[in-house]
Amino acid sequence: MSRFARWPVYYLKTALEGLRRNLALNLVAVLTIGLALMILGAFAFLHVNLERVVVSSTQALSFSIYLKDGLAPRDIEETRRKVSEIPGARSVTLVTKEQALADLRNRLGNQSGLLDGLDENPLPASLELILAPDLDRRRLPELTARLSALPGVDDVSFAWDWADKLKALVRFVNVGGLVMGGLLFLAIVFIIAGTIRLTVVARRDELYILRLMGATESFVRTPFILEGVFQGLLGGLLALSGLASGHLMLATQIQLPLGLSLIRLVFLPLSWSLGLVLVGGLLGFLGSFLSLSRRVGL
Amino acid sequence: MIRMFNVTKRYGGHIALQGVTLEVETGEMVFVAGPSGAGKSTVIRLITAEEREFEGQILVGRQNLRRMPARLIPALRRSIGVVFQDFKLLPSRTVFQNVALRLEIDGVPSAVVGKKVRHVLKRVGLSGRENAFPLELSGGEQQRVAIARAIAGDPALVLADEPTGNLDLDLTMDILELLEEVNASGATVMMATHSRDILESRDHRVIRLEQGRVVS
Numbered sequence: 001m002s003r004f005a006r007w008p009v010y011y012l013k014t015a016l017e018g019l020r021r022n023l024a025l026n027l028v029a030v031l032t033i034g035l036a037l038m039i040l041g042a043f044a045f046l047h048v049n050l051e052r053v054v055v056s057s058t059q060a061l062s063f064s065i066y067l068k069d070g071l072a073p074r075d076i077e078e079t080r081r082k083v084s085e086i087p088g089a090r091s092v093t094l095v096t097k098e099q100a101l102a103d104l105r106n107r108l109g110n111q112s113g114l115l116d117g118l119d120e121n122p123l124p125a126s127l128e129l130i131l132a133p134d135l136d137r138r139r140l141p142e143l144t145a146r147l148s149a150l151p152g153v154d155d156v157s158f159a160w161d162w163a164d165k166l167k168a169l170v171r172f173v174n175v176g177g178l179v180m181g182g183l184l185f186l187a188i189v190f191i192i193a194g195t196i197r198l199t200v201v202a203r204r205d206e207l208y209i210l211r212l213m214g215a216t217e218s219f220v221r222t223p224f225i226l227e228g229v230f231q232g233l234l235g236g237l238l239a240l241s242g243l244a245s246g247h248l249m250l251a252t253q254i255q256l257p258l259g260l261s262l263i264r265l266v267f268l269p270l271s272w273s274l275g276l277v278l279v280g281g282l283l284g285f286l287g288s289f290l291s292l293s294r295r296v297g298l
Numbered sequence: 299m300i301r302m303f304n305v306t307k308r309y310g311g312h313i314a315l316q317g318v319t320l321e322v323e324t325g326e327m328v329f330v331a332g333p334s335g336a337g338k339s340t341v342i343r344l345i346t347a348e349e350r351e352f353e354g355q356i357l358v359g360r361q362n363l364r365r366m367p368a369r370l371i372p373a374l375r376r377s378i379g380v381v382f383q384d385f386k387l388l389p390s391r392t393v394f395q396n397v398a399l400r401l402e403i404d405g406v407p408s409a410v411v412g413k414k415v416r417h418v419l420k421r422v423g424l425s426g427r428e429n430a431f432p433l434e435l436s437g438g439e440q441q442r443v444a445i446a447r448a449i450a451g452d453p454a455l456v457l458a459d460e461p462t463g464n465l466d467l468d469l470t471m472d473i474l475e476l477l478e479e480v481n482a483s484g485a486t487v488m489m490a491t492h493s494r495d496i497l498e499s500r501d502h503r504v505i506r507l508e509q510g511r512v513v514s
Binding site for chain 1: 346348372373374375376377378380386388390399400402403404405408447
């Protein structure tokens, strides 16, 4: 084994020893890094879930066409035929008043008893129109107007409206995440630089002796760099476990009013989770590298 | 082994060495003597390249320190063992670890490090004290650890800067004998001292400094 290949053992040993020796200081640094990365991770978590909602809601372009009450089956059939003649229509499905009520009962689950006291079914019948996915979105306002004008149609609702709003929210989250991320990156780099600098200054006599014995700069500095990387990686792991716990709590404890099911929250993909920890390590590297730019000792 | 030609070293307006010319042959043991402030430590700091600004020429082995680029300084220092008056041991590391550090810097394999450290500690009379921390040892023992560390890498040159300055006469003679053994085993030894007892007890060559000049 060459001289250079043997050093990593020394570097690792010395870096871990350094973490242990200044345990309190390092713990505070790891906690702070963990919190900062958790905020970053929370933005990523929001992004992933909002993006998912947007994608699922815009995959199929669909209209819900609510029919006026009391239409004769023949009129309903006529409306359905006219709707199916709309350009770009893929399929038209009739949801009767009874089916609509049964659906609602289903979604309310164990709170469906709320519906038992109703004298009559308040829900309208509707036609669910699915459009071709490649339909030009600019034609949607025109289609909405055309559908609303059909006889027997009471109201038309289109999923695109709120998908657009969601997209705007996703954009906001992305920009906010980037700005916040940039600031937090800087903060983390300076936290790590500060703690490593304190360690370096506290051990300046040791560095002096090491250099006097002929240690190269890389021999002197690498353990400190590794210490910073470990701080960052540990902070990343802490952030990840915090986010995982948060996800677990949100997924199991939050219920919307009337038992309407919350959109199923997904956790960060594996690559993002690993990325968060690695970003911690990278920031640790940058921080400790920065703290060693000014020489201490001989 | 060491050649200085007309070396002058200034600290701001203060002249620490002025026109010093001296020579130490390979395998020789010499004393650099003189009162405090004569420039003994400066000579040692120049040889270890702790001080890089000077006038004149200094040769250590085949290296001309005046022309030597900074990247070669670690290699120069690895070829020299240095012993200080205040030992300069790492208090948080054991005797074994303090000595092993010198070998780790050289990249000696860990299996060899253990063997070598135990051998060198036996040589300085500290067998069995491997796990003690420096502050648990007497001054004489601490200086033995420092000497063990200095010679662990088998350097061709050992510099000792007032190594007995903090020790009583008996311990001083012990350390002196140890350095003579190091010299007998082939290393060139340069020892700075202001102790008349030491100078009178041995017949090694003496380079006397006064106010930064060689006087004899």
